[in-house]
Amino acid sequence: MATKTMQDLLIEDLRDIYHAEKQIARALPKLAKAVQSETLRQAFEQHVEETKGQIERLEQVFEELDTRTRGKHCDAMEGLISEAREILEMGLEPEVQDAALVAAAQKIEHYEIASYGTLHAYATACGLEKVAQLLEETLNEEKSTDQKLNKLAIGDINKKALAVSGKKAA
Amino acid sequence: MATKTMQDLLIEDLRDIYHAEKQIARALPKLAKAVQSETLRQAFEQHVEETKGQIERLEQVFEELDTRTRGKHCDAMEGLISEAREILEMGLEPEVQDAALVAAAQKIEHYEIASYGTLHAYATACGLEKVAQLLEETLNEEKSTDQKLNKLAIGDINKKALAVSGKKAA
Numbered sequence: 001m002a003t004k005t006m007q008d009l010l011i012e013d014l015r016d017i018y019h020a021e022k023q024i025a026r027a028l029p030k031l032a033k034a035v036q037s038e039t040l041r042q043a044f045e046q047h048v049e050e051t052k053g054q055i056e057r058l059e060q061v062f063e064e065l066d067t068r069t070r071g072k073h074c075d076a077m078e079g080l081i082s083e084a085r086e087i088l089e090m091g092l093e094p095e096v097q098d099a100a101l102v103a104a105a106q107k108i109e110h111y112e113i114a115s116y117g118t119l120h121a122y123a124t125a126c127g128l129e130k131v132a133q134l135l136e137e138t139l140n141e142e143k144s145t146d147q148k149l150n151k152l153a154i155g156d157i158n159k160k161a162l163a164v165s166g167k168k169a170a
Numbered sequence: 171m172a173t174k175t176m177q178d179l180l181i182e183d184l185r186d187i188y189h190a191e192k193q194i195a196r197a198l199p200k201l202a203k204a205v206q207s208e209t210l211r212q213a214f215e216q217h218v219e220e221t222k223g224q225i226e227r228l229e230q231v232f233e234e235l236d237t238r239t240r241g242k243h244c245d246a247m248e249g250l251i252s253e254a255r256e257i258l259e260m261g262l263e264p265e266v267q268d269a270a271l272v273a274a275a276q277k278i279e280h281y282e283i284a285s286y287g288t289l290h291a292y293a294t295a296c297g298l299e300k301v302a303q304l305l306e307e308t309l310n311e312e313k314s315t316d317q318k319l320n321k322l323a324i325g326d327i328n329k330k331a332l333a334v335s336g337k338k339a340a
Contacts, residue, residue: 004263005335006328009270016253076277079249083186093174100179103288107246110280117320118273125328150287158176158295165175 010122010131011067017115018058019071024108025051027081031101036094037160040102040152047105047145054138064131080108099161102153109146116142180292180301181237187285188228189241194278195221197251201271206264207330210272210322217275217315224308234301250278269331272323279316286312 025048032044062069084104087097116139123132195218202214232239254274257267286309293302 004266006266006269006332007335009262009266009331013273075249075252076246077249079245079247082245092179096174096176096179099176099292103183103284106288107281107284110284111277114273114277114280118276118323121324121328122269125332150291153288154291158291161179162176162295165177 006122007126010119010126011065012072013115013119013122014058014061015070015072016074017119018055020074020077020111021051021055021058022071023074023077023081025055027084031084034088034097035101036098037157040098040157043148043152044105050141050145054141057134057138061131061134076111080111084108093164095160095164098157099153102149102157106146106149109142109149112142113139113146176292177296180289180296181235182242183285183289183292184228184231185240185242186244187289188225190244190247190281191221191225191228192241193244193247193251195225197254201254204258204267205271206268207327210268210327213318213322214275220311220315224311227304227308231301231304246281250281254278263334265330265334268327269323272319272327276316276319279312279319282312283309283316
């Protein structure tokens with residue numbers, strides 16, 4: 001029995017998100033390159049840097065917990081990234097592809113928001129204040145990235161995608 | 171080229187979430203049976219019913235768009251549900267398992283929140299008011315389910331999981 005206590009569960013889930021973050025750090029630069037909108041590409045590139053910081057923060061958490069830093073294959077993130085990659089194979093107009101890529105990125109963000117939300121709650125319940133604080137920092141970053149992507153999508157990306165659609169449909 | 175315009179993208183994503191909802195409707199009753207906490211089980215069972223309503227709402231959306239109702243395999247939801255199922259194989263104490271199941275359910279909710287958020291934005295951009303309104307109804311339900319699960323987790327489920335952990339650790 002590998003997992004028994006709440007703290008074991010916390011460690012299991014930390015390993016899941018650690019692997020998920022590593023997958024994101026590998027996949028996101030490729031997605032960023034495919035982006036047409038300058039603002040969106042910058043947002044993706046900025047999140048690559050942020051992700052690297054979040055990976056380091058997780059390593060700090062493992063250290064705090066006196067546990068070996070390692071990942072555990074995250075099926076859900078594999079599925080999310082595979083869906084994002086498929087977008088590049090769909091032969092979309094660049095503006096429509098941008099709209100699809102923001103959506104895929106927001107799904108990834110929401111996985112992270114749910115994960116870090118849970119991890120923060122576990123750490124708080126276990127009375128691990130320092131760990132909870134580190135996880136909350138990342139949680140807030142993920143929420144803010146999602147809000148930024150949302151603004152980009154509603155403000156500009158979807159409108160450009162629609163404009164191209166109109167021309168094609170006409 | 172199957173997908174070209176914004177509305178095609180909307181339809182593609184509707185098929186993805188339609189398949190995802192069907193997967194949830196099949197998987198959730200099994201997860202509900204494994205739950206120890208009466209309140210949490212009720213929340214899961216209620217969400218099974220809600221999911222059925224959301225599937226019908228999607229069918230209504232397909233009708234509004236004059237498009238055949240069909241799903242498209244959703245890899246991400248497959249991964250999320252596979253992670254939830256794995257919890258049942260971990261040999262956890264029932265209270266700790268409950269904490270893990272709430273977390274898995276919240277990840278599923280967040281996938282749906284991201285999906286319906288995007289779908290709502292697409293429909294709004296395309297000027298499809300009725301469709302946007304239907305999607306917003308589901309979006310609000312998913313947000314409210316996530317908040318309810320969050321309250322249960324922080325309020326009671328995690329505390330019970332911790333109490334059992336304490337006994338086992340002692």
